Amino acid sequence: MAPADASIEQNAQGIITGWSAESEALFGWPREQAVGMRSHLLIPERNRERHDRALASLASRSEHPIDRREMTALHRDGHEFRAEFAISIEGRGDALRVIALVRAMTPDVRTEAAFRQNERYRAILDQIQDGCSVVDLRGFYLFVNDAFCRIFGLPRERLVGRNYRDTQNPVRHVRTFEIFNSVYRTGQPVTYEYQVTPSRLFIEQSISLERDPGGKPIAFISIYRDCTARKVAEETLAGAKEAAEAANRAKSEFLANMSHEIRTPMNGIIGMTALALDTALTAQQSEYLLTIRDQAHSLLTVVNDVLDFSKIESRHLEIESVPFGLHELVRELIAPLTVAARDKRIDLLTAVAADVPPIVAGDPVRLKQVLTNLIGNAVKFTQRGSVTLEVGVQEQLEGAATLRFRVVDTGVGIPVEKHEAIFEPFRQGDGSMTRRFGGTGLGLAIASRLAQLMGGRIAVESAPGAGSTFDFTVTLGTSRTDLAQPAAASSASAASPGGAGAQLPARILVAEDNVINQRVAAGLLAKRGHQVTVVSNGREAIDALRAATFDIVLMDVQMPDMDGFEATAAIRRLEQDRGSRVRIVAMTAHAMTGDRERCLAAGMDGYLAKPIDQRALYDAVEG
Numbered sequence: 007m008a009p010a011d012a013s014i015e016q017n018a019q020g021i022i023t024g025w026s027a028e029s030e031a032l033f034g035w036p037r038e039q040a041v042g043m044r045s046h047l048l049i050p051e052r053n054r055e056r057h058d059r060a061l062a063s064l065a066s067r068s069e070h071p072i073d074r075r076e077m078t079a080l081h082r083d084g085h086e087f088r089a090e091f092a093i094s095i096e097g098r099g100d101a102l103r104v105i106a107l108v109r110a111m112t113p114d115v116r117t118e119a120a121f122r123q124n125e126r127y128r129a130i131l132d133q134i135q136d137g138c139s140v141v142d143l144r145g146f147y148l149f150v151n152d153a154f155c156r157i158f159g160l161p162r163e164r165l166v167g168r169n170y171r172d173t174q175n176p177v178r179h180v181r182t183f184e185i186f187n188s189v190y191r192t193g194q195p196v197t198y199e200y201q202v203t204p205s206r207l208f209i210e211q212s213i214s215l216e217r218d219p220g221g222k223p224i225a226f227i228s229i230y231r232d233c234t235a236r237k238v239a240e241e242t243l244a245g246a247k248e249a250a251e252a253a254n255r256a257k258s259e260f261l262a263n264m265s266h267e268i269r270t271p272m273n274g275i276i277g278m279t280a281l282a283l284d285t286a287l288t289a290q291q292s293e294y295l296l297t298i299r300d301q302a303h304s305l306l307t308v309v310n311d312v313l314d315f316s317k318i319e320s321r322h323l324e325i326e327s328v329p330f331g332l333h334e335l336v337r338e339l340i341a342p343l344t345v346a347a348r349d350k351r352i353d354l355l356t357a358v359a360a361d362v363p364p365i366v367a368g369d370p371v372r373l374k375q376v377l378t379n380l381i382g383n384a385v386k387f388t389q390r391g392s393v394t395l396e397v398g399v400q401e402q403l404e405g406a407a408t409l410r411f412r413v414v415d416t417g418v419g420i421p422v423e424k425h426e427a428i429f430e431p432f433r434q435g436d437g438s439m440t441r442r443f444g445g446t447g448l449g450l451a452i453a454s455r456l457a458q459l460m461g462g463r464i465a466v467e468s469a470p471g472a473g474s475t476f477d478f479t480v481t482l483g484t485s486r487t488d489l490a491q492p493a494a495a496s497s498a499s500a501a502s503p504g505g506a507g508a509q510l511p512a513r514i515l516v517a518e519d520n521v522i523n524q525r526v527a528a529g530l531l532a533k534r535g536h537q538v539t540v541v542s543n544g545r546e547a548i549d550a551l552r553a554a555t556f557d558i559v560l561m562d563v564q565m566p567d568m569d570g571f572e573a574t575a576a577i578r579r580l581e582q583d584r585g586s587r588v589r590i591v592a593m594t595a596h597a598m599t600g601d602r603e604r605c606l607a608a609g610m611d612g613y614l615a616k617p618i619d620q621r622a623l624y625d626a627v628e629g
């Protein structure tokens with residue numbers, strides 16, 4: 007026969023007033039000590055506050071049905087055990103009495119018996135590497151194998167017959183209860199991972215529901231797999247990947263800085279060559295200078311490619327979204343390429359479908375760059391026949407359209423096995439071609455990455471001797487709000503947004519610290535009849551503006567003493583008092599995205615990238 011329940015009585019203050027012999031047997035406290043003691047000493051300290059609150063709330067109710075609950079109880083000797091409490095409340099106010107009938111919970115006898123019969127299986131389970139445990143539906147361990155004891159560093163006697171909610175329990179974390187619940191509710195096994203303290207092993211635990219032959223759930227079976235090696239490998243790998251990515255970014259930043267440093271002296275070489283070409287020269291001298299000019303431009307292309315590629319790789323490149331005219335963009339991008347096509351006697355054709363929206367929103371500069379690269383390659387690798395740019399609408403969407411650009415040539419073609427490699431940096435279809443046609447092998451790598459950044463894709467179809475077709479799809483905005491202020495495609499690139507240019511000849515102040523660059527700018531401007539004053543930092547520029555009137559200031563951004571941003575801000579402040587406004591155009595070798603915005607935000611009106619292009623300079627000054 008089961009032992010009688012322990013009966014405990016307490017008053018409104020939570021002091022024990024009644025204590026049966028069974029209570030002494032269950033909790034270990036003799037009657038003399040128990041009576042007068044606070045009743046919450048019968049449960050573990052961590053639960054006392056919560057228990058006191060629950061009791062107070064029970065007492066405050068008007069009705070007092072018997073409250074049955076399962077709790078962890080605390081024996082006088084400090085061990086914890088699961089018990090069922092049936093709590094009833096009588097009377098109210100100071101006369102309130104709480105009577106609790108307490109019964110220790112034990113493992114489910116029938117389930118336990120069922121597991122005891124399987125001695126052979128238990129012996130087998132002791133041989134396996136993975137930990138294994140069986141817990142009945144009340145949370146009592148019925149079985150643990152040797153590996154389980156090893157993993158958690160606990161002897162079997164401390165576990166079997168004990169409840170998993172006990173503090174000593176190794177897998178007593180908050181989620182266990184939730185997970186048991188979910189396995190019970192859904193019948194679906196659950197696997198999860200955690201780290202065991204203090205062994206620091208990572209364990210993958212799978213819990214599933216064991217059923218009796220009638221399909222009734224009877225226990226939870228858990229398998230514990232030591233996954234420390236995998237976890238450590240994963241962490242090492244993640245660390246290594248991060249380090250590699252950081253190193254790659256650092257390399258790209260280095261490249262970006264280096265190409266910036268190269269662009270500054272290039273400015274001097276290109277500018278001085280242009281000036282020299284304008285002087286009286288012998289035929290031989292001018293041939294040499296023209297070669298220098300062409301070579302300098304090729305070098306600049308390489309530097310620009312490296313700079314672009316490293317900007318993309320170091321994630322410094324941002325894609326704009328501004329309205330622009332597609333037809334203008336096509337015209338602008340084809341014009342410079344027709345020269346090369348004409349020289350080679352091949353036809354350069356464009357076919358823009360009638361349903362292509364005239365104005366779209368996107369990044370015109372980058373779109374132009376991708377298409378220029380594809381068409382440039384097509385012209386380069388075609389000896390006879392034609393190169394055609396086709397523009398069509400692939401899909402019309404709400405507020406956007408997916409456009410398809412196809413560059414079709416009748417050139418040498420590319421073998422199928424090279425179709426992937428040509429999009430990799432520094433890889434070319436055929437090494438011998440480089441000698442024939444030149445190039446860095448960066449063009450398509452940049453174009454395909456730019457296409458991706460714009461949310462598009464470049465694909466190639468080609469075979470040797472059969473020509474090539476490069477296909478580029480990209481989705482561009484067409485909604486009215488995007489297109490509020492359409493602009494010419496080129497205006498987003500270099501100079502002069504807003505404000506008409508100066509009348510000829512103009513009074514120009516050049517603020518630039520590099521002597522060579524001073525001479526280049528002054529020389530190019532003087533050639534057009536402008537009056538040029540040169541100063542070498544921001545402070546001198548302000549002084550010059552105080553002393554005389556200028557139509558335009560060409561302002562280097564990086565200067566010693568006072569840089570271009572500071573100087574511009576100071577000039578704009580001065581002008582507020584005077585009510586006049588001089589045009590300020592920035593000159594910078596920092597060809598990074600965001601620079602243009604920074605210059606405009608600082609109060610400048612335009613932006614010129616160094617090395618200064620003669621045409622762009624005149625456009626900026628003369629507008």
Ligand code: ADP
Pocket residue numbers: 379383384385387415417418419420428429433434435436439444445446447448449450451474
């Ligand atoms: P490159 O600067 O060498 O032209 P790209 O990345 O632009 O570098 O092109 C990589 C390679 O792809 C080229 O060297 C060439 O072999 C091949 N290629 C690109 N476009 C064409 C084309 N239209 N016809 C034939 N081969 C091409």
